[in-house]
Amino acid sequence: MDCQQARAQLELERLGKDAAPGSDALAAGRHLSECDVCRGAVASDRQVDSRITRAMLDVPVPIGFADRLHAAIGPALVVAETPVAVPRRHLLRHLGWGSLALVPMLAIGTLLVSQSVVLNDASIRELGKLDPSLLPVGSSPGIAAPAGWSTLRAIRFADAPRVATVNRVEIPLLMFSALGDRRSASCTGYLVRLPLSQWHKVPDADSFSRGIIQYAAFGTWVVWREGDNVVICVLQGDAHAMQRLQDLVAAGRQLT
Amino acid sequence: MADATRLPTTHELIEEHSTLLYRYAYRLTGDAADAEDLVQQTFLLAHQRGQQLREAAAARGWLISIVRNVFLKSIRHRNRGRSLEEIDEPQTTDAALDVPVHLELLQEALLELAEEFRSPLVLYYFEEFSYQDIAQQMGVPIGTVMSRLSRGKAYLKRRLTETTERERQTVPVQSRSLEFVLQH
Structure with missing residues (x-):
């Protein structure tokens, strides 16, 4: 599994985190443990996600x-x-x-x-x-x-x-x-x-x-x-x- | 002792859900006045159709679906944003890393998306809805929701990154101060 495939797989897992891990998930996990670039990218991506979450909820409700x-x-x-x-x-x-x-x-x-x-x-x-x-x-x-x-x-x-x-x-x-x-x-x-x-x-x-x-x-x-x-x-x-x-x-x- | 089976009154629904509905409506419409009207219509409809709600736990999803239906009716004749075909399969790019989120830009990017992408994205980021919930709201299989979310998220990140990069290059001081504001 290359970097592109591993990150796509990890993203899908993240979206469907309640799904049972399959062989692709295991392969993606293995890739992540061996690849510093992907590990950094995934961590950074999750940080972006949490920033978007904060921004998405930042909607002031009108007074009254x-x-x-x-x-x-x-x-x-x-x-x-x-x-x-x-x-x-x-x-x-x-x-x-x-x-x-x-x-x-x-x-x-x-x-x-x-x-x-x-x-x-x-x-x-x-x-x-x-x-x-x-x-x-x-x-x-x-x-x-x-x-x-x-x-x-x-x-x-x-x-x-x-x-x-x-x-x-x-x-x-x-x-x-x-x-x-x-x-x-x-x-x-x-x-x-x-x-x-x-x-x-x-x-x-x-x-x-x-x-x-x-x-x-x-x-x-x-x-x-x-x-x-x-x-x-x-x-x-x-x-x-x-x-x-x-x-x-x-x-x-x-x-x- | 409170009766767990008792259905909430419209006033109780307003107290409990109006903030979430307003935020959702705002993210759908991008306009405070439209969002307010949308939520008001939603509660009026909810009041008229109160008998549709069978259990209190389903109230939030039921109200969200009314907001979405009223919104879809209102945009029937308008530009509905980018369709499924226009949005590429997600690509992993390192350019998507370390993105400060510009609030106006986020809303702009959301409004560029078709509602079928916008709604699941908003509900996903609100972190209150499971994929099953979103799939039920949209009336599509869970796999479709995951695919739309994946494409929508990738589009959103790319869009936020591209503009932020451009801002960094053209107006470095303003961009950096904005980054500071959003990060703190």
């Missing part, structure tokens, strides 16, 4: 990465883990004919509940599936832009809000486009403003720039509180587009 993943998965978990409703057939068996009397009461109850429905991240996911440009234009007065946004030249707002219906609640959307620059493309999105009571919890963030970016297939969104309102910015773009928008707004507010 796991938190963003939890935030993205969180709303989906709420939906998936909601207990399954008792089948109606089962319920009727227990209640018998008396249940018929419940029907009008349930209808009235549903109407009442729909008036005070509370929205959450799952609602935003539903909203995100809609194409806002195809939604009807609302007759109500415009939505106030969030603090610091209206002075930004890179952001253009639509003249009139569009109206989306989610969970039987009409939600006005203020569409906007954020102009790109040399490093980033333009993107479009919309803003939703709700009374705090209509959102499932008080958001932690008190400004757009401090809000956690949440992901879905349609894009990203950020929720924050502003006075007695909850403001939601939905962007048809990835987290980096949203991050740029947050930076833009933060920088604009610092300047003003």
